[in-house]
Amino acid sequence: MQREHSTDRRALMRQAACVAGAWAASNALPVVAAGEVQHHPRSLLVDEHGAPWGARRLETGQAFLFNYPYTASPVFVFAFEREIKPVELVTESKQRYATPAGVGPNRSIVAFSAICAHKLMYPTAAISFIGLRRGGAGEPAQVIHCCGDNSRYDPLQGARVIGGPAPQPLAAVLLEWDAARDQLHAVGTRGGEMFDAFFDKYAQKLELETGSSLRKPVGATAIVQPAARYSKQWRSCKV
Numbered sequence: 001m002q003r004e005h006s007t008d009r010r011a012l013m014r015q016a017a018c019v020a021g022a023w024a025a026s027n028a029l030p031v032v033a034a035g036e037v038q039h040h041p042r043s044l045l046v047d048e049h050g051a052p053w054g055a056r057r058l059e060t061g062q063a064f065l066f067n068y069p070y071t072a073s074p075v076f077v078f079a080f081e082r083e084i085k086p087v088e089l090v091t092e093s094k095q096r097y098a099t100p101a102g103v104g105p106n107r108s109i110v111a112f113s114a115i116c117a118h119k120l121m122y123p124t125a126a127i128s129f130i131g132l133r134r135g136g137a138g139e140p141a142q143v144i145h146c147c148g149d150n151s152r153y154d155p156l157q158g159a160r161v162i163g164g165p166a167p168q169p170l171a172a173v174l175l176e177w178d179a180a181r182d183q184l185h186a187v188g189t190r191g192g193e194m195f196d197a198f199f200d201k202y203a204q205k206l207e208l209e210t211g212s213s214l215r216k217p218v219g220a221t222a223i224v225q226p227a228a229r230y231s232k233q234w235r236s237c238k239v
Helices: 002-025 195-210
Strands: 038-046 064-067 074-079 088-090 096-098 109-113 130-134 142-146 151-154 160-163 172-178 183-190 221-223
Touching: 064 221, 074 172, 109 183
Parallel strands: 038 221
Antiparallel strands: 038 183, 064 074, 074 109, 088 096, 109 172, 130 142, 142 151, 151 160, 172 183
């Protein structure tokens, strides 16, 4: 098991190093180098009863959510039909980075922060304005769409912005998959984190919703739920 985890970490570092080398050689924008991963505590994805949420429990093309790396910061996790490969993206501060490849049996599972990069809208227990929805004309079949400002992101391309005013992609959440046990762990993030602005904007609201301090770490486990159960109402978008 430890060997598999080490292999996953080495693979992530190789992806970042290869991209960083290519950008450096071409005198491109500033690069988030091989150590670019924002490390957070390692959390096992589990169901509400504490049983590990295996990769094979994720329904293809359906949205699921868990909170990471804080109890108040939601994350989308998806399994798609095809392998997800790393792509090169750039943050609002002009830092380039490589998005993580998909994990799981088909290398098709990815996770992204569910905090919109523009108005910082996010799924709450009562309602969500941001979710996985059908893409419009000329867009992928499914997009992450925030109805609050009409920002749209492509989950098959590292959650890059494909429409609307969002200034950067959604931050990616790094996952590791233990094939022998079919277990998923969240281990960090990559890209432009929005946590500081998010907590500043919604401090009082988040404390009321969660009943805890804003930056309380999720801990050793993070509970996964279908999107439909995470929020009571999913606002439809008028395009």
